[in-house]
Amino acid sequence: MGKRVGMEVSIAAAEVVGLCDVDVIAAYPITPQTHIVEHLSELVADGHLDAEFVPVESEHSAMSTCVGAAAAGARTFTSTSSQGYALMAEICYIASSLRLPIVMAVANRALSAPINIWNDHSDMMMARDTGWIQTVAENGQEVVDLLLHAYRVAEDPRVLLPVMVNLDGFTLTHMIEPIWLPDKDEVQRYLPPYKPQIRLDPRNPMTFGPVGMPEVYTEAKKAQDEAMNGALPVIVEAWQEFEKQFGRSYHPVETYKTEGAEILLLTVGSVSETAMTAVDKMRAQGRNVGLVRLRLWRPFPAKELVNVLKTAKAVAVVDRAMAFSTRSGPLCTEVKAALYDHGVSPYVQNYIAGLGGRDVTVEDFEMMAAKTSDGLAKGLPMGYEIVNVRE
Amino acid sequence: MSWKDLALGCTLTEPGTAARLRTGDWRSMRPVTNYELCNKCGQCYIFCPDMVYSRTAEGYYEANYFYCKGCGICARECPKDAIQMVQEEK
Ligand code: SF4
Ligand code: SF4
Numbered sequence: 129m130g131k132r133v134g135m136e137v138s139i140a141a142a143e144v145v146g147l148c149d150v151d152v153i154a155a156y157p158i159t160p161q162t163h164i165v166e167h168l169s170e171l172v173a174d175g176h177l178d179a180e181f182v183p184v185e186s187e188h189s190a191m192s193t194c195v196g197a198a199a200a201g202a203r204t205f206t207s208t209s210s211q212g213y214a215l216m217a218e219i220c221y222i223a224s225s226l227r228l229p230i231v232m233a234v235a236n237r238a239l240s241a242p243i244n245i246w247n248d249h250s251d252m253m254m255a256r257d258t259g260w261i262q263t264v265a266e267n268g269q270e271v272v273d274l275l276l277h278a279y280r281v282a283e284d285p286r287v288l289l290p291v292m293v294n295l296d297g298f299t300l301t302h303m304i305e306p307i308w309l310p311d312k313d314e315v316q317r318y319l320p321p322y323k324p325q326i327r328l329d330p331r332n333p334m335t336f337g338p339v340g341m342p343e344v345y346t347e348a349k350k351a352q353d354e355a356m357n358g359a360l361p362v363i364v365e366a367w368q369e370f371e372k373q374f375g376r377s378y379h380p381v382e383t384y385k386t387e388g389a390e391i392l393l394l395t396v397g398s399v400s401e402t403a404m405t406a407v408d409k410m411r412a413q414g415r416n417v418g419l420v421r422l423r424l425w426r427p428f429p430a431k432e433l434v435n436v437l438k439t440a441k442a443v444a445v446v447d448r449a450m451a452f453s454t455r456s457g458p459l460c461t462e463v464k465a466a467l468y469d470h471g472v473s474p475y476v477q478n479y480i481a482g483l484g485g486r487d488v489t490v491e492d493f494e495m496m497a498a499k500t501s502d503g504l505a506k507g508l509p510m511g512y513e514i515v516n517v518r519e
Numbered sequence: 520m521s522w523k524d525l526a527l528g529c530t531l532t533e534p535g536t537a538a539r540l541r542t543g544d545w546r547s548m549r550p551v552t553n554y555e556l557c558n559k560c561g562q563c564y565i566f567c568p569d570m571v572y573s574r575t576a577e578g579y580y581e582a583n584y585f586y587c588k589g590c591g592i593c594a595r596e597c598p599k600d601a602i603q604m605v606q607e608e609k
Contacts, residue, residue: 227528288527326527335531347522348529354522 130310137268138163138301140309141207141233144272146177147315148279151202154182154193158212159245160297161235165207187212191219191230198228199336201327203279206230209297210237213251217258223290224259225352226336229282229322230290232260233275236397237297238484246485247297249397249448252425253458259352261291261359262425266400268305271295273376276310276318280366283322287359294425296398298485310374318373356427363424380429381436382421385411389418391501392440396422396459397448399481399488406493417497422459430466437467442475444500446493448482455512475504481515492516542569546589548604554579556601563593563602 133140141164145153153172155165171177180197184190187208194204208216213234223230239250255262261281265271271293278291295301310318328336340348364380371377384400385407386392395403400421410417420436420443422429437443447457456464460478467473477500482488492515503511526532552563557579564572564580571587572580582593594602 225528226530326530326532333534335534335536336528338529338531340529344520344525344529347520347525350522351525351529 130308130314132306132308134304135268135307135309136163136302136304137271137295137307138235139167140268140305140307141271141275141295142167142171143309144275144315145205145231146171147310147312148205148276148319149203149321150177150179150205152180152182152193152197152204154184154190154197154204154206156184156187156190156206156208156212158187158209160237160247160301161207161209161212161233163301164233164235168205187216188219191216191223194230194232195219195223195226195228198223198230199226199328201322201324201329203283203322204230205232207233207235208251209235210239210245210251213255214239217254220255220258220260220290222337225348227288227352227355228290229279229288231275231278231282231293232290233271233293233295235297235301236294244484245297247299248483248485249294250450252292252294253449253451255292256426256458259289259356260426261287261289261356261363262294263291264294264397264423264425265300266398266421268300268303268307269376270378271300272307272309273370273374273378276315277366277370277378279322280319280369281359281363283320284362284366285325287355287362288325289355289359294397299398308374314373318370360424360427360429363427378423379432380422380424381432382423383436384419384421386418386420386436386439388416389439390416390441391497391504392418392420392437392443393493393497394420394422394437394443394445394459394463396425396446399446399448402488402490403446403493406490406497409490410494410497415497415501428462428466430469433463434466434470434472437463437474438470438472440474442477442500442504444477444479444496446488446496447478447480450480450483460512475500475510477503477511477513479513479515483514486516488515541585542588543585546584546587547607548589548591549584549587549607550582550589550591550593550602551605552580552582553601553603556599558599560598562596562598566592566596568592
């Protein structure tokens with residue numbers, strides 16, 4: 129039986145990765161991810177975990193280590209943040225193209241400049257097109273659950289793609305929370321041993337990552353695109369199995385008090401819990417506001433999202449990163465595209481909030497909902513606003 | 520070849536397939552040897568980075584255009600100026 133503990137979320141993340149019987153951990157410390165790999169080094173040093181712990185000299189090497197180890201058939205883990213992810217990005221494309229089921233926790237943090245170690249979603253959004261599956265946690269329990277889920281999905285022979293579990297830097301990584309930590313038996317019942325389909329083995333030589341001439345590159349990308357789209361039902365299935373075993377349920381798109389809501393807030397990550405409080409408050413005042421939380425960022429669950437959004441009159445999309453796009457953050461751009469594709473056109477307001485660790489409060493969500501409702505009533509053009517920026 | 524035929528991760532599951540890689544497709548110039556000038560020294564054979572030349576029964580060196588990518592090294596190294604690079608025509 130597992131146990132309920134009060135634990136720092138980073139430590140819990142490391143504990144569950146340890147329970148997953150990883151073979152190779154590549155570690156480079158970067159704030160606010162550091163505690164995750166630090167605790168894994170303790171688990172290995174203390175003999176609780178029989179794994180190769182590889183302290184590397186950069187994140188580029190961290191992902192390279194994971195790629196090499198995964199190609200040889202090992203279960204691998206690493207973790208990063210922000211600039212560290214940026215340095216690692218080159219190899220992240222290779223990991224997904226080679227279809228290696230690496231799992232990585234990203235402690236979300238703003239990108240420089242100016243140097244900022246606090247939380248936003250710049251790194252998550254930068255990772256958008258690397259071909260990795262990306263899930264997002266809202267609290268410590270979900271970090272543990274999603275890491276376990278990540279290995280199960282990544283290693284499924286129908287998927288074989290790397291998975292990134294996003295957790296907000298500091299607001300999650302450095303919090304002590306009540307967490308239900310599974311035990312080894314429970315983990316093993318959920319996560320079968322990894323059986324690589326193909327791997328580097330001198331007895332059966334093969335070449336990973338050969339040159340792909342113009343005649344084959346397009347086909348290779350198409351195959352990857354199919355794998356990513358095909359991963360969605362497997363991700364959902366793994367969550368259903370998770371619910372059966374652990375009783376906690378996850379969905380690509382999750383809702384909170386959306387019944388009959390005219391205005392829907394759309395959020396990603398830990399800020400969703402503040403948004404829930406705001407929705408409770410607004411509902412108590414008789415305002416028809418609900419909340420939609422995106423659990424899965426890649427593959428993008430467009431159909432599921434549109435299904436939820438289509439009943440609302442207006443949507444307030446809360447982005448936590450910049451896209452320097454056409455008056456839309458990265459999430460809103462995608463939401464608008466999904467709505468257009470499905471022939472649905474609610475009124476959409478985009479708010480860029482909580483950049484570089486700036487607080488997003490209950491009052492902020494009330495303001496966003498009120499402005500959206502006002503814009504809708506007055507027929508104002510669909511808006512784009514950086515919340516609380518000083519003019 | 521359809522995308523469905525690709526091995527997982529575009530892996531080459533069969534060793535030695537580089538021998539089937541037609542590097543000659545990249546060529547815009549091809550080396551042509553004038554055997555009247557050639558002294559059979561073998562410099563072209565030694566310097567060619569793609570092992571294009573092979574020795575014939577008479578001791579001359581013959582190019583295999585399947586692999587020759589047209590770099591011109593052989594023509595530059597030939598001490599007798601026996602090799603000319605000529606425009607490839609399709
Ligand atoms: S042109 Fe280059 S590749 Fe071709 S035969 Fe000469 S040296 Fe070899
Ligand atoms: S380098 Fe020139 S002279 Fe020497 S074998 Fe080749 S073609 Fe003949």
